[in-house]
Amino acid sequence: METDFNALAVFALVAEERNFRVAASRLGVTRPAVNQTIRRLEETLGIALIQRTTRSVSLTEAGEQLYAEVAPAIADMRAALGTTEALRGRPRGRLRLAVSSIAEHFLSGPFLAAFAETNPEVQLDVTVTDEEFDIVAAGYDAGVRLGEVIEQDMIALPIAAEERQLAVCAPSFRDRFGMPSHPSELTSFRCIGWRPAPNLMPYRWEFAEGGKEFSVAVAPVVTTNDMALMIKLAVAGAGITFGMEASFRPAIARGELVPILEDYCPFFAGFYLYYPSRRNVAPKLRALIDHVQRRA
Numbered sequence: 001m002e003t004d005f006n007a008l009a010v011f012a013l014v015a016e017e018r019n020f021r022v023a024a025s026r027l028g029v030t031r032p033a034v035n036q037t038i039r040r041l042e043e044t045l046g047i048a049l050i051q052r053t054t055r056s057v058s059l060t061e062a063g064e065q066l067y068a069e070v071a072p073a074i075a076d077m078r079a080a081l082g083t084t085e086a087l088r089g090r091p092r093g094r095l096r097l098a099v100s101s102i103a104e105h106f107l108s109g110p111f112l113a114a115f116a117e118t119n120p121e122v123q124l125d126v127t128v129t130d131e132e133f134d135i136v137a138a139g140y141d142a143g144v145r146l147g148e149v150i151e152q153d154m155i156a157l158p159i160a161a162e163e164r165q166l167a168v169c170a171p172s173f174r175d176r177f178g179m180p181s182h183p184s185e186l187t188s189f190r191c192i193g194w195r196p197a198p199n200l201m202p203y204r205w206e207f208a209e210g211g212k213e214f215s216v217a218v219a220p221v222v223t224t225n226d227m228a229l230m231i232k233l234a235v236a237g238a239g240i241t242f243g244m245e246a247s248f249r250p251a252i253a254r255g256e257l258v259p260i261l262e263d264y265c266p267f268f269a270g271f272y273l274y275y276p277s278r279r280n281v282a283p284k285l286r287a288l289i290d291h292v293q294r295r296a
Contacts, residue, residue, distance in 0.1 A: 007041040010034055011049060012074045015067040018057045091287035092121035098135050098143040101128050102227060103271045104246035105160045106144050115291045122284045130196035130225070135276075141285050142275040148268070156272040157292055163270035165206060166245040168257040170237045179260050180240075183207045183216050190239035192230050193220030205242045207264040218242075231257075 014023045014034065024031040042049050049063035059067060099106060106112070107128065116124060127140075135143045143150075146163075150156050167186070169179075180186050186205065193202040202223050204215035221239055224230060227247050234241040235256045245265075251257040259265075273292050275285060 004041065004044065007037050007044075008070050009074060010037045011041055011063075012067060012070050014038060014050065014057065015059055015063065016071075020052075020057060090121065091119045091283040093282070093284050094123045094125050095142075095284045095288065096125045096127070096140045098127050098129055098133075098138070098140045100145050100271065101130050101225075102244045102247055103144045103159070104244065106271060106273075111295065114295075115288060118291070119284070119287050122287065135274075141282070142273055142288065144271055144273055146270065147272045150272055150274045154274040154276060156274040157289060158269070159271045159273055159292055161270060162267040164245050164265050164267045165242060166248060166259050166265050167205070167240055167242045167261045168234060168248050168252065168259050169240040170235055170256065171258055172237045173234075173239065174258060174260070176237070183214075183261055183264050186216050186218050186240065189218075191218040191220045192233050192239045192241035193218060193223040194225065194227065194230060194241075194243065195223055196225055198225075203242075207261070208266045209264055 017023045020031050020034050024034045047062045048060050051058045195202045204217050206215045230241045
């Protein structure tokens with residue numbers, strides 16, 4: 001027997017109101033439509049559920065038993081719908097984000113702290129990851145990545161100004177070993193490399209010359225997926241490393257690192273907040289979008 005859950009909901013409302021006309025009004029349908037639904041349900045179950053007279057509506061024994069069983073479930077569903085509708089009104093609930101580890105501006109602290117303070121009913125759940133995957137299939141509300149790797153069917157909103165990748169080293173390393181005059185010479189220097197996952201090859205360092213892009217496959221003496229470790233090693237004089245300029249900026253300002261090969265390090269579109277659709281954006285995500293637009 002195939003259960004008509006819509007008919008059960010209609011039955012529960014009639015049982016609650018003990019009145020076909022009132023039930024029809026609450027449902028926004030005609031009284032004959034409600035009556036027909038109840039009759040189909042009774043025929044499906046093979047037993048009468050409601051006793052009707054010209055002046056009253058009452059439940060049969062079977063109707064009383066069925067109502068007692070379905071009423072709590074109907075109430076739970078109404079409560080769930082009410083909660084969902086409430087989410088349309090103000091930002092609240094868990095906001096799951098997948099963020100690149102090198103999105104320095106977004107992960108800096110003040111940016112997210114300010115959002116959390118102005119949206120106290122939103123619980124931020126931030127996964128810092130450099131793996132590329134379908135955020136929708138994985139259950140995330142949005143992500144933050146470099147624009148060049150975001151899928152074309154996503155809505156993308158710039159978070160900050162243009163970025164660039166930069167090669168850097170410690171002054172002590174420069175003074176001891178000298179500096180390459182061209183990126184192709186990097187293969188002869190001690191380098192500190194990066195890869196997003198253990199099963200992937202180290203990242204090829206990307207440069208540009210005369211408007212043409214090219215990459216260099218350095219042979220790192222150390223490879224890691226942790227930018228903080230790369231910076232510490234470079235500051236300690238372990239070698240040349242490569243990454244987003246924003247990641248190195250504090251160490252450069254302190255004189256712990258110096259940029260090299262800058263003429264071959266062009267600027268490009270930076271990080272974007274991206275999400276799957278412009279339609280029916282939840283208030284919690286809309287609040288983050290507005291926060292990004294105010295601070296971009």
